[in-house]
Amino acid sequence: xxxxxxxxxxxxxxxxxxxxxxxxxVRDGRILGAGTLAELQGWGAHRLxxxxxxxxxxxxxxxxxxxxxxGTQWRFVYVxxxxxxxxxxxxxxxxxxxxxxxARLAEAARALPAPDAPLVxxxxxxxxxxxxxxxxxxxxxxxxxxPVAVLHASMHIINANSPALARAGLLRADIDHPGxxxxxxxxxxxxLKGPDAMGALAPKVGFDRSVLAGDAQGLRxxxxxxxxxxxxxxxxLASPLPENAVAMMLEVTGEPDFPTRIVPxxxxxxxxxxxxxARVVALKARSTxxxxxxxxxxxxxxxxxxxxxxxxxxxxxxxxxxxxxxxAPEQLQAxxxxxxxxxxxxxxxxxxxxxxxxxxxxxxxALARHPARDHRFTLQHCQLADAAQxxxxxxxxxxxxxxxxxxFYWGDQHYQSTVGPERAERMNACxxxxxxxxxxxxxxxxxxxxxxxxxxxxxxxxxxxxxxRVLGHAERIDRAAALRAITLGAAYTLxxxxxxxxxxxxxxxxxxxxxxxxxEIAADRIREVRVDGVVQGGRVFLAADL
Amino acid sequence: xxxxxxxxxxxxxxxxxxGKTTLVNHLLRHPDGRRIAVLVNDFGDIAIDxxxxxxxxxxxxxLAGGCVCCSFGSxxxxxxxxxxxxxxxxxxxxxxxxxVALPGALARTLTLxxxxxxxxxxxLADAETLEARLDxxxxxxxxxxxxxxxxxxxxxxxxxxxxxxIARSRLRLAALxxxxxxSPCVRAAVPAELVFGIDADxxxxxxxxxxRPPFGGPRPAPASHAASAWFASISLxxxxxxxVARLAAVLTAPAHGVLRAKGLLRDIDGTPVxxxxxxxxxxxxxxxxxxxxxxxxxCIGARGALDxxxxxAAIAAAVRTA
Numbered sequence: 001x002x003x004x005x006x007x008x009x010x011x012x013x014x015x016x017x018x019x020x021x022x023x024x025x026v027r028d029g030r031i032l033g034a035g036t037l038a039e040l041q042g043w044g045a046h047r048l049x050x051x052x053x054x055x056x057x058x059x060x061x062x063x064x065x066x067x068x069x070x071g072t073q074w075r076f077v078y079v080x081x082x083x084x085x086x087x088x089x090x091x092x093x094x095x096x097x098x099x100x101x102x103a104r105l106a107e108a109a110r111a112l113p114a115p116d117a118p119l120v121x122x123x124x125x126x127x128x129x130x131x132x133x134x135x136x137x138x139x140x141x142x143x144x145x146x147p148v149a150v151l152h153a154s155m156h157i158i159n160a161n162s163p164a165l166a167r168a169g170l171l172r173a174d175i176d177h178p179g180x181x182x183x184x185x186x187x188x189x190x191x192l193k194g195p196d197a198m199g200a201l202a203p204k205v206g207f208d209r210s211v212l213a214g215d216a217q218g219l220r221x222x223x224x225x226x227x228x229x230x231x232x233x234x235x236x237l238a239s240p241l242p243e244n245a246v247a248m249m250l251e252v253t254g255e256p257d258f259p260t261r262i263v264p265x266x267x268x269x270x271x272x273x274x275x276x277x278a279r280v281v282a283l284k285a286r287s288t289x290x291x292x293x294x295x296x297x298x299x300x301x302x303x304x305x306x307x308x309x310x311x312x313x314x315x316x317x318x319x320x321x322x323x324x325x326x327x328a329p330e331q332l333q334a335x336x337x338x339x340x341x342x343x344x345x346x347x348x349x350x351x352x353x354x355x356x357x358x359x360x361x362x363x364x365x366a367l368a369r370h371p372a373r374d375h376r377f378t379l380q381h382c383q384l385a386d387a388a389q390x391x392x393x394x395x396x397x398x399x400x401x402x403x404x405x406x407x408f409y410w411g412d413q414h415y416q417s418t419v420g421p422e423r424a425e426r427m428n429a430c431x432x433x434x435x436x437x438x439x440x441x442x443x444x445x446x447x448x449x450x451x452x453x454x455x456x457x458x459x460x461x462x463x464x465x466x467x468x469r470v471l472g473h474a475e476r477i478d479r480a481a482a483l484r485a486i487t488l489g490a491a492y493t494l495x496x497x498x499x500x501x502x503x504x505x506x507x508x509x510x511x512x513x514x515x516x517x518x519x520e521i522a523a524d525r526i527r528e529v530r531v532d533g534v535v536q537g538g539r540v541f542l543a544a545d546l
Numbered sequence: 547x548x549x550x551x552x553x554x555x556x557x558x559x560x561x562x563x564x565g566k567t568t569l570v571n572h573l574l575r576h577p578d579g580r581r582i583a584v585l586v587n588d589f590g591d592i593a594i595d596x597x598x599x600x601x602x603x604x605x606x607x608x609l610a611g612g613c614v615c616c617s618f619g620s621x622x623x624x625x626x627x628x629x630x631x632x633x634x635x636x637x638x639x640x641x642x643x644x645x646v647a648l649p650g651a652l653a654r655t656l657t658l659x660x661x662x663x664x665x666x667x668x669x670l671a672d673a674e675t676l677e678a679r680l681d682x683x684x685x686x687x688x689x690x691x692x693x694x695x696x697x698x699x700x701x702x703x704x705x706x707x708x709x710x711x712i713a714r715s716r717l718r719l720a721a722l723x724x725x726x727x728x729s730p731c732v733r734a735a736v737p738a739e740l741v742f743g744i745d746a747d748x749x750x751x752x753x754x755x756x757x758r759p760p761f762g763g764p765r766p767a768p769a770s771h772a773a774s775a776w777f778a779s780i781s782l783x784x785x786x787x788x789x790v791a792r793l794a795a796v797l798t799a800p801a802h803g804v805l806r807a808k809g810l811l812r813d814i815d816g817t818p819v820x821x822x823x824x825x826x827x828x829x830x831x832x833x834x835x836x837x838x839x840x841x842x843x844x845c846i847g848a849r850g851a852l853d854x855x856x857x858x859a860a861i862a863a864a865v866r867t868a
Contacts, residue, residue: 175658196651196654329648329685
């Protein structure tokens with residue numbers, strides 16, 4: 001059994017008993033210990049590996065809320081406002097105007113063989129183009145024969161051109177739907193808002209999430225992105241997990257050079273609660289080291305920027321009506337009861353504070369029926385929770401995974417229109433969570449925002465919006481807390497903190513390899529820390545070699 | 547049925563426990579020759595009574611009499627396409643929404659489907675718990691929005707709620723859903739025609755222009771849950787030509803207790819039409835079924851609330867004939 005001792009410029013272990021080290025010894029993909037070379041030599045014959053001698057090692061980052069779509073959607077054209085790195089390391093510059101978007105689409109269209117093959121793009125963010133809406137005429141400039149569909153960065157809107165609308169049977173004058181604005185000619189303008197309107201078109205142009213969920217190439221691409229971002233464990237939150245997708249994931253993650261531990265959650269959607277729980281329990285037994293099955297995700301409400309989140313009084317700042325329940329609170333409670341009875345962990349999407357309150361009521365009632373000492377039920381996003389709710393979360397033994405990246409991308413909109421200044425400043429209240437003793441993770445919700453835990457940490461530390469405003473000074477957290485949130489914190493919410501999240505004896509040899517020291521670089525530059533790759537289960541994956 | 551005509555859709559909504567699935571099973575038990583498809587979007591099994599099921603193929607359940615049932619998850623439009631591709635496409639579609647869905651929003655989504663149209667929105671309410679639901683801190687606004695968009699509200703479990711409970715429910719409904727017409731029922735046992743509409747045959751078979759007992763046969767003993775105990779129908783013979791728009795206005799007014807009506811008539815200018823009424827909604831379309839000698843009209847209402855004499859008088863007073 002070979003022992004490898006890696007020497008590093010600095011090892012930030014996240015183990016408070018031994019926070020720093022210069023060497024880490026690895027055997028069988030696991031950590032023998034972190035310390036000095038002299039300390040580790042006691043393990044016996046070893047090979048000293050110096051390749052990270054001028055690098056900083058951290059525990060491999062854990063992304064507690066992402067989606068495999070972050071990998072699959074690179075098969076489509078990126079037209080976002082911000083620069084974004086693809087799985088192969090190419091940085092696509094942001095498209096800063098509708099003309100730039102059209103130009104990039106036209107270039108991509110020229111590369112497509114068939115004249116009627118649909119062209120799909122994603123990441124579009126016209127909120128940065130002033131008040132100008134994109135209309136089908138804009139995209140008809142790309143082609144007036146080829147269907148063109150452009151998914152917004154929020155994932156809640158699609159813009160289509162005339163051929164795409166025609167292919168979906170939507171280029172007609174008798175449509176009466178709030179998600180389909182009509183032009184002066186009575187025909188749809190090309191904007192399709194919300195899942196119903198989007199669903200009328202997306203499958204017709206080849207953008208079908210259920211198909212993409214079973215895509216092996218997309219999973220491999222997702223894992224390459226994880227390597228580039230220092231991520232060694234990432235969630236897919238969540239999918240219906242049909243048998244073919246599970247078989248595909250087992251096969252792909254089992255490939256010897258697959259570099260990431262994937263944690264897919266089953267989404268509770270149309271199946272009865274007992275069936276869903278039974279399925280999760282059955283899946284859990286099929287888990288492997290790199291595919292961790294056996295958790296349930298529930299979605300209670302919608303999104304804040306889509307005005308479909310459930311808010312408590314006083315509701316939306318711009319007067320929009322309250323959002324939608326995606327599950328009835330009593331259905332969530334039934335799911336919690338059944339899950340606790342079978343030892344299944346549940347992650348619950350709550351965006352609005354009313355949804356959070358309902359989830360806490362459900363959890364309190366379920367725990368009264370099935371007391372559980374260490375359930376680690378986690379509220380995902382939980383963006384608008386106030387201090388009293390964090391105290392309740394703590395009292396009920398729950399965790400939160402807050403959407404730190406949201407401030408940068410939508411903070412200005414939240415300040416101006418969705419929830420107004422005061423509540424925008426308390427959104428994703430990391431400092432309050434920690435002060436309340438709530439276990440904290442922070443996330444990207446990739447592909448809604450780009451995968452990149454160091455960027456996510458920067459968001460929680462700085463709380464800057466795209467326009468530069470600091471949104472809620474009081475909720476900023478220090479860098480040690482932020483770095484903990486993207487490692488041990490996220491691992492805790494997955495019940496994996498005994499195995500990953502820190503560099504200490506017995507744990508998986510999962511490291512992020514950094515060219516810069518996140519404790520030495522200025523706090524406001526943590527997002528610039530360069531990532532060389534990862535060590536995952538003792539295997540080295542360098543971005544440069546992908 | 548004309549293959550090009552859009553498929554008429556009845557949307558069945560209502561909060562959890564109101565009796566949606568009971569209604570679906572009741573209707574599938576009484577298809578009366580209609581080839582019905584049911585699309586279900588509840589968070590739960592497709593709870594079709596086992597004895598109705600012929601076969602299962604994945605999501606699709608085949609039922610006796612050529613009816614089918616499937617769940618549609620988040621892809622309603624895809625499910626509609628799959629139904630249209632069946633060897634024997636359905637003649638009537640019933641969509642059972644989830645307990646927190648807004649049926650009006652679903653009706654608007656149907657406008658995105660090229661070959662389906664929302665014909666009626668039926669919302670069930672558990673009459674025993676309705677008041678508590680309406681005031682619930684979390685779902686009260688959802689329940690109110692569901693009811694406000696209904697054509698018909700079925701106050702289910704009327705036996706448990708009792709007359710006083712029904713009366714209180716009606717008061718609340720009048721304030722928050724003024725368009726909706728409400729009727730009590732038990733175990734969601736309602737005439738299928740109330741949900742799907744009365745077809746031309748249904749008008750023709752009620753040839754006698756009088757208050758016959760509902761749905762053929764002698765007046766039944768009022769077993770507490772039977773549809774016939776809670777609903778009545780009347781059929782009327784009208785002049786050869788009537789002002790259909792005025793007639794529709796009479797039938798859709800709340801005063802006469804009409805929940806559903808179907809007329810096969812000639813308009814005052816002689817155009818043969820079919821008039822379909824559900825609650826406050828009326829639809830007039832050209833039809834080849836009208837008899838040149840007389841108009842025929844069938845109305846369904848709550849027993850005791852549907853007043854044939856008053857209706858005749860109102861029609862005589864308000865509707866020009868020739």
